Amino acid sequence: MAKGMREIKRSIKSKQNMKQITKAMEMVAAAKLRKAQEAAVASRPYADKMKEVVSSIASGAGGSKHPMLQSRPIKRTAYLVITSDRGLAGGYNANILRKVLLTIKENHHSPDEYAVFVIGRKGRDFFKRRNIALVDEITGISDTPKFSDIKEIAAKAVQGYEAGTFDELYLAYNEFYNAITQVPKLKRLLPLDQMQAGGDKADYEYEPSAEEVLNVLLPKYAETLVFSAVLEGKASEFGARMTAMGSATKNATKMISQLTLTYNRARQAAITQEIAEIVGGANAQQ
Amino acid sequence: MSTFRLEIVTPERKVYEKDVNMVVVKGVAGELGILPHHIPLVTPLKVAPVKAKIDNKEEFIAVHGGFMEVRKDKVVILAEAAELGADIDVSRARLAKERAERRLAQKQADINHQRAEMALQRAISRLESVGDNKE
Numbered sequence A: 001m002a003k004g005m006r007e008i009k010r011s012i013k014s015k016q017n018m019k020q021i022t023k024a025m026e027m028v029a030a031a032k033l034r035k036a037q038e039a040a041v042a043s044r045p046y047a048d049k050m051k052e053v054v055s056s057i058a059s060g061a062g063g064s065k066h067p068m069l070q071s072r073p074i075k076r077t078a079y080l081v082i083t084s085d086r087g088l089a090g091g092y093n094a095n096i097l098r099k100v101l102l103t104i105k106e107n108h109h110s111p112d113e114y115a116v117f118v119i120g121r122k123g124r125d126f127f128k129r130r131n132i133a134l135v136d137e138i139t140g141i142s143d144t145p146k147f148s149d150i151k152e153i154a155a156k157a158v159q160g161y162e163a164g165t166f167d168e169l170y171l172a173y174n175e176f177y178n179a180i181t182q183v184p185k186l187k188r189l190l191p192l193d194q195m196q197a198g199g200d201k202a203d204y205e206y207e208p209s210a211e212e213v214l215n216v217l218l219p220k221y222a223e224t225l226v227f228s229a230v231l232e233g234k235a236s237e238f239g240a241r242m243t244a245m246g247s248a249t250k251n252a253t254k255m256i257s258q259l260t261l262t263y264n265r266a267r268q269a270a271i272t273q274e275i276a277e278i279v280g281g282a283n284a285q286q
Numbered sequence B: 001m002s003t004f005r006l007e008i009v010t011p012e013r014k015v016y017e018k019d020v021n022m023v024v025v026k027g028v029a030g031e032l033g034i035l036p037h038h039i040p041l042v043t044p045l046k047v048a049p050v051k052a053k054i055d056n057k058e059e060f061i062a063v064h065g066g067f068m069e070v071r072k073d074k075v076v077i078l079a080e081a082a083e084l085g086a087d088i089d090v091s092r093a094r095l096a097k098e099r100a101e102r103r104l105a106q107k108q109a110d111i112n113h114q115r116a117e118m119a120l121q122r123a124i125s126r127l128e129s130v131g132d133n134k135e
Helices: A002-059 A092-107 A121-129 A147-163 A210-285 B090-106 B110-130
Strands: A077-082 A114-119 A134-138 A168-178 A181-190 B004-009 B014-020 B022-027 B030-034 B041-044 B048-054 B057-063 B067-070 B074-078 B082-084
Touching (some): A002 B004, A077 A210, A092 A114, A092 A168, A092 A181, A092 A210, A147 A168, A168 A210, A181 A210, A210 B067, B014 B057, B048 B110, B082 B110
Parallel strands (some): A114 A134
Antiparallel strands (some): B041 B067, B067 B074
């Protein structure tokens, strides 16, 4: 029995170590989640303002004949997939990648019909393993992304659309509801939806002209949307990790208490047996 | 003197928010001075310092592109990056300027050329914002 006991003890010890790690990861993720949420909130004024101006121009006299506002026949679709660099975040990466893969399989018959941009190591490895060629990839983005970090890939995706390399651009990311709920989402970024005229419509003068202002603004607006999605993705990542690590910690606690129970039972059994042996030996001597 | 609110916003945060008497920017079509009660206007900006006048003082903010929206009582500048004159690392900007100039002198592929040009503009704009413009 003693041998079994030692094994149980070792197992308890290892679970305790594991619990410490998951507990620490949970707390780190919680702290980072708060920061990521703050960053997402801080980026909102910029995006809102941008949207306001763009929609007021687009709905105004500009006539909005800009190619980024008009849909054209779809021959090739591009996907920009936002994943994380690290795992241990529950279903965070798996959910979004599965969704993208399913969409691709459903809608496209040959690899010529789609292009994939990816942010994050997990996504990159996933597509590489499936022999899906990536147009561009970015890994190693910090936990508090800067606009300049993603500017390049966003600009490349938007330019690809402008140049006609593909005819629509989808953004795949995890939408952040709260710390325990993140929903994988596939959102069409380009062509931009026809925007509704805002409530307070200011009659702007455009310098040099409405068309030209739009030419500069629309790509920037699209890039801003990508950036917001990245920030939201980060918040989702930490939320997912926090939840995953929280339940891992809970499971570890449960296992430890069960193992402790078994251990104590085994210990008691061993003692009982020992006493029985001693009593038996004493009786035999009489 | 009447004032209006000037806001400079980047994707990461609000860089600047103050009541100013006048703001001078370099738009794609030329330099513009905005006084209070200007007609609503939207224009893209060049990479250049923005000058804000408060009473008799002047403040410079290095704004890297973006665009400006003028409203009746408010001016909003949206830029991908913007730095206050006081926050700029002069030695780094100077190094960046030299590096960009070197690259431009080498004349490699077109894309590199464009990037170096942008970097040079940003560096010059930064240096101008700190008032370090000797050469």
